[in-house]
Amino acid sequence: MKFLDYAPAPESQALLNLKPDYGLFINGDFQLGNGTPFSTISPATEKQIAMIASATEADVDTAVAAARRAYDRTWSRLSGSDRGKYLFRIARLMQERARELAVAESLDNGKPITESRDVDVPLAAAWFFYYAGWADKLDYAGVGPNPAALGVAAQVIPWNFPLLMLAWKIAPALAAGNTVVLKPAETTSLTAMLFAEILQQADLPNGVVNIITGAGATGQALVNHPDVNKVAFTGSTAVGRMIARSVAGTDKKLTLELGGKGANIVFDDAPIDQAIEGIISGVFFNQGHVCCAGSRLLVQESIHDEVIDRLKARMNTLRVGDPLDKNTDVGAINSAEQLQRIRELSDIGVQEGAERWSPDCVLPQEGFWFAPTIFTNVSTSHRIARDEVFGPVLSVLTFRTPAEAIAKANNTPYGLSAGIWSDKGSRILAVADKLRAGVIWANTFNKFDPASPFGGYQESGYGREGGRHGLAAYLAPAVRPGSRSKTAAVTTAAAAAKGDTAKVSADKAASARKKATK
């Protein structure tokens, strides 16, 4: 062992008490799915962790019916204070079982245990704690007095922060008085199943939360279900578009949190030590599987060389390996499919003329791994400057003036996050004004809090999660006397037209899909 080598420090898996098979969580019970079960593996070892049930359209139907029944008979009749008490219970149980959830998350997702233990799980519990307090304060949510819940919420979440995204979705939905059918990502269902057990311990009324597992088709069936009132999706922009198309013409309310290509802008007067750390964590946190990652570094030309040298030196110290090792900085790529995409885009980066560099690091034989990578000499037209890589890959571009930095930062169809590094507050605020992004971090990066709204501009989606705004996304204003009949008439007319519209939009969607695959 050499200086700066670390002995293995694995987190024990002894506190895990996993079942070999997990069913669908419908109406308060685990049930067999009608689809063919699939295995969930550890991306670090490719070994099977458990078998997960697969929900068919019929299962989706059962789950939505359970959620509807729970909404009509139980949840919508409870006082806000009682809904809040259930959410407080869930938050407390998650805090109590935090370590177990963290180990399961790292095992199933591949993220370092330090991240699941110190970020994902505590934040997920905080999300429930925060929204628990909102349940009896809906009048203050900003949509007027006596707001109403929407009904049944269909929620589909991604694999990068499985439990945290679940919390972002379920906590505000329940606080506002909705019931939920949630589908976790195919590769990361495990913590959602543990969460279902927590719901049983919390004695949450049956059917208020239903968790159905499966692949894309299950999610599609869920968001297209006619008895769903709200659709909330976090994932790729391509799928987001598909969902936006499919809910068009219905009265489903929609929130989309999609991809990003965040610009991290470093001015020459930036606090450089902090900036280097911020750039590193901005793009290598969670293997770069972060929709708001700072994957485009815009660095002022005068400090380019210094920044790149220091970034490379810092990247040399990143430890890639066993997600359950407490010394690991960068864990496993979540799936073979994602690894393939990262490799492909990186190869294109080289082909298009950018300069690729990675530190020497020994990657494990088994599992899916990708060394932290930096591309210099990137121009705005390169694929690695435009496409979301969703991996540990940083593209570096330069600028001379603030105006150029803003123009380059905004030169993207996305608009989720941005970072600004400068010692000058007035410059930070002026630049922030001009950036078209939903979350802007100044002299910091990747900060999340249940009290802070999160979401994107443009093709990064619409709607916000977190804070008062995140609550309002699950509420409808109270119907004012006299306005009901008018709304009903419009809806009826729309429903009558729907027969034709459905066919037209199906055709349109089909042709659009053809175009997209070309």
Added chain:
Amino acid sequence: MTRLTVPKTYKLYIGGKFPRSESGRVYAVSSAAGDFLANAAQGSRKDARDAVVSARAALKGWSGATAYNRGQVLYRIAELLEGRRAQFVDEIMQAEGASAAGASAQVDDAIDAWVWYAGWADKYVQVAGNANPVSGPYFNLSVPEPTGVVAIVAPQTGGSLLGFVSAIAPALVAGNTVVVIAHETAPLTAISLGEVLATSDVPGGVVNILTGSPAEIAPWLASHGDVNALDLLGAGALDWVDLQIAAADTLKRVLPPEADAVPSLARILAFTETKTVWHTKSLL
């Protein structure tokens, strides 16, 4: 032979400790039926001044805790109160002559009030604060902050536990620390609540509880130079206008007496100061 019970000595709660009154005085507390229940400490001017010192010392930590942390600490009070509900039901029945159902309902309401207020800790800033659209290249943001040390006269009528909780909880939400004079004739539940606070995660000195005569103690708090606000919630039967006049010398924020302290956002905001921050935005 029946077992002889061991009665509790009720003292003050100041700075996280349970001292007797510096004055050495006690007064007899009776049940609704007129039977002797216990001796309560008869708090003095010196006790009140000690309590203010403790409250001031605790302010930095409590107001500096994150809003999320304060919310969790206040919620924990509800958890502990739930666990000791039998004791409080008992004390309320004895002190107030309430029925079991009535006492139980009062404890429920007190617990629920803690839960309701706990939830506000990390929300009231977003509801009451705002970005201001000023005409010029400025970032301009207004946020509420805690006022400081709040002296409170707890309700002197009605349910002694619920009244006490309704008086102190809103002031704690924003991060203020409090000195509170309990219900004079039914002070025992307040001191028992002090035991709950002492074993919860509420730092010592955040809540300081005085028993005794509000008429004697309140004027010293009203005129105290290190008290920032005065809640006269339960002072309706005192010469409260005199207290308000005394408070004017140090320009304390004053809330007038109220018959019934229904939980409200207004009670939280009464003990906050709005801070507005201007920051330039440069021309690019």
